[in-house]
Amino acid sequence: MKTTIKRLIEEALEKAKIKGELTLATVPDVVVESPKDEKHGDFSTTVAMALARAERKNPRQIAETLCRYLENGDGLIGSAEVAGPGYINLKMTHRFFLDRLKSVAKEGETYGCVDSGRGLKVILEFVSANPTGPLHVGHGRGAAVGDVLGRILKKAGYDVSTEYYINDVGNQMNGLGRSTWIRYLQLMGKEIEFPKDLYRGDYINDVAREIISMEGDRFLGKAEEEVLPFFRRFATDNILAGIRKDLDDFGVKFDQWFSEQSLYDDQSVDRAMEWLKEKDFIYEKDGAVWLKSSAFQDDQDRVIVKATGERTYFCSDIAYHQNKINRGFKKLINLWGADHHGYVPRMKAVLEAMGYDRDLFKVLLVQFVTLVREGEKVSMSTRSGEFETLADVVKEVGVDATRYFFLMRSSDSHLDFDLEIAKKETPENPVFYIQYAHARICSIFRTAEEKGMTLPKGGDVDLEPLQEEEAFVLIKKILAFPAVVDRSAAMLEVHRIPHYLHDLVAVFHAYYAKHRVVTEDRPLTQARLFLMMCLRQAVANGLDIMGISAPGKM
RNA sequence: GCCCCCGUAGCUCAGCAGGAUAGAGCAACGGAUUCCUAAUCCGUAGGUCAGGCGUUCGAGUCGCCUCGGGGGCACCA
Structure with a gap:
């Protein structure tokens, strides 16, 4: 609607120029606003004030000139008046609004779509929680915001692809496998102490129980190295399936699920490192391999291969984002938890090193969620393995209310999620x-x-x-x-x-x-x-x- | 110490790329239902936009500083 108004104003500017009443050496960006006070009409523009300097004229004088041309319109503008220091207030006719209302009906389900995206290929990555446990409310906020952002971008004419990146590589997977293995042994009656650094959530017991029901005692007496691959795989698949189900129940669907492991399998990681090495962006120090990220606005250089020979999460992330670009995406949007903000500069650094515009990569940091129950904040400690899962909240308050509450606040504000209010039907x-x-x-x-x-x-x-x-x-x-x-x-x-x-x-x-x-x-x-x-x-x-x-x- | 987010009504938060007299919901108070759902509506009250300095015709909005809350500063993910 405002673009229509903008066009009308631009036409008036053009006419004034032709008649020699304005020079318009620089064409101003016409800003159209909806005044808060309806006495000021339906729309207003500050263009006369913006032009004042270049035209060397009083803004009110410019405004009056423009008003003359605006009122000679085609029955859409009811009145154009100068107000205050040089605002132009426009009052539109009933016909203007009724005409537009007709088009709403015509557009139907597509009403609300715009084309500012012009088909730009965008990849939107969100949630991407490690498959080491069920999704908690923080992930839920990311899921809701990401999902809806995807829908908004589609409505705005972007060619959007949503993606969940599965971190199925590394130590955490071994930890998950071992946690399950130990729970398995405990459930089978072995007296073993549960190590502190492993995943102690009760869901691990569920996984172990499932293994028992399917595989019985056939792992008893075997060495850990021998059984670990099975336990690791089983636990990962099981938990990932749970995550998929939770998201599905929450109405969140992804276009792709992208495995980190696949980047190692097809040598993408090796190739990325090779390339960086040729460009002299990496070096060795203290037995580790470092990326010169500090040369690209990061605070310090970052390790991509540890002294142990293991590659870091950052290392595969380099290949992953390169992969996104290679798939033709022109804009990379990631949703991360606020605790990952320190990670942004190194990601931008590596993309810049690879020769891409650092602005093609955009991270949306989603702030934390605090659950409030009966006026009390619910403490969330992941260490103990006791936390509110997304599935529990959805079960308690329903999908609609949960989504709404996650969406109603700006994502860079902390969110107080009051369970009692969300449940109320008042x-x-x-x-x-x-x-x-x-x-x-x-x-x-x-x-x-x-x-x-x-x-x-x-x-x-x-x-x-x-x-x-x-x-x-x-x-x-x-x-x-x-x-x-x-x-x-x-x-x-x-x-x-x-x-x-x-x-x-x-x-x-x-x-x-x-x-x-x-x-x-x-x-x-x-x-x-x-x-x-x-x-x-x-x-x-x-x-x-x-x-x-x-x-x-x- | 450095970096990011936040600070607006009693509470939870909006504030549209700097614009006219700072808004909503809830809570409080007072009203409205012969008629399409009262899960609604109308009205009243409530503010040093954390504080200071600056930028300009104009600052809640931009910059710097101070204070307060949260988060982050790994060869973890």
Whole structure:
């Protein structure tokens, strides 16, 4: 909508230039805003103030010139006025808004889509939790934010691919295998102390029990080295399957699951190291191999091969991100927990060393989640193996509320997740407020149908009967949806969607309280039903982006 | 010590690439239902935007400093 306004203003600028009233040596970026105070009209622009210096004219004078050209429009602009230091306030005609409302109905499920992405190939990697235990709430926030960000980017015209990177290599896998092996022995009656540095979560016992039920005692008496590969493999597969199920139950699907091991299997890691070596970006010191990341804005150089000969996580990450680029992705977005922020500079460093623009790689740091139960913060200690899993929270409060709560805050803010509020089916809970609105709209359509008041096929309705102010407040809000999607995509900020929906729906509830949709007046009823149809589409599309259900009845 | 995030109403948080008189939800208080779902609506009250300095026509927003909260500074992932 704003781009339409922007175009109108640019046309006015052009006309003023042709007539010689403005020089326009530099073409300004026309900023269109929606004034907070409706007295200031529907839209305003600061372009006159921005031009003041270059034109060597009083901003109000420039604004007045522009207003003359703007008012000579095509019946879309109702009035153009100069205000304050040089704002231009535009008031649009009813026709302007009603025309646009018609297109909402036409667009249907695709309403809200924009094309700012222009098909840019983007890879969005998130969660990527190590397969050493079930997902906890922190992963859940990452999963929800990543999933929804993916949907937003798709709506905004990006060619998005979502990916889960499986760290199935390294010491942790051995630790997982050993943990399972020891639990197995304990369950089989052996008196063995459980080492401190292993995974002590109860889920390990579940895995061990499953091995017992499938394989019985056939591992008893064997040496650890002999059985470890089996235990390691079994535990990894088992836990990974659990992670997949948790994500699936949470409505999160990935386009790819990418194995770290595969990068070793196909020599990608070796090739990447070879390349860096040729370029003289790596050197040996103290028996280890280092990357000269400090030459590219990192604090220090980083080890990629330990003195033991093992390669670090960072080492395979180099190959992994190179692989992403080789697959044709032009933008690499990663979602990491806030605790990984120190890792960003080295990743940017290596990409820059490889000759890529360091800005093609973008990391979104998602801050921590604190669960609050009955006003008390729930302590989360991973060491003890006792923590709130994503699956438990979903089970307790449901998918819709869980997703909403994870999405409602800016991801660089800490999140207090109040379980009691999330569970409530009262107005305290914002999810229900929005879903209720959708159900209410559906209810209006049921009533309309009962009274034989349906919309004609093709949506050819005369909207002129819509005159009340509240209708236009609502229409304007509905029409803002694509801009919200656009901005969410540009800023990589998912919380804008739930905020917008809450706003939108509040305007609807107010309208509902004041105006009856289904009346004896057929033309009016049809016009209002049409408005409701567009509104429902916007609400449904918004909820769809968040992966939250839009119930027809509550 | 260095780096990242946060600090806005009693609580939880928005604040749109610097714009007009700083907003919402919850909590508090007072109202609204012959009629499409009261899971709703309307109204009242509530603020030194942590503090200071600076940048400019204009700063909650940008820069620097101080204070407070969280996180990170591995040959761990």
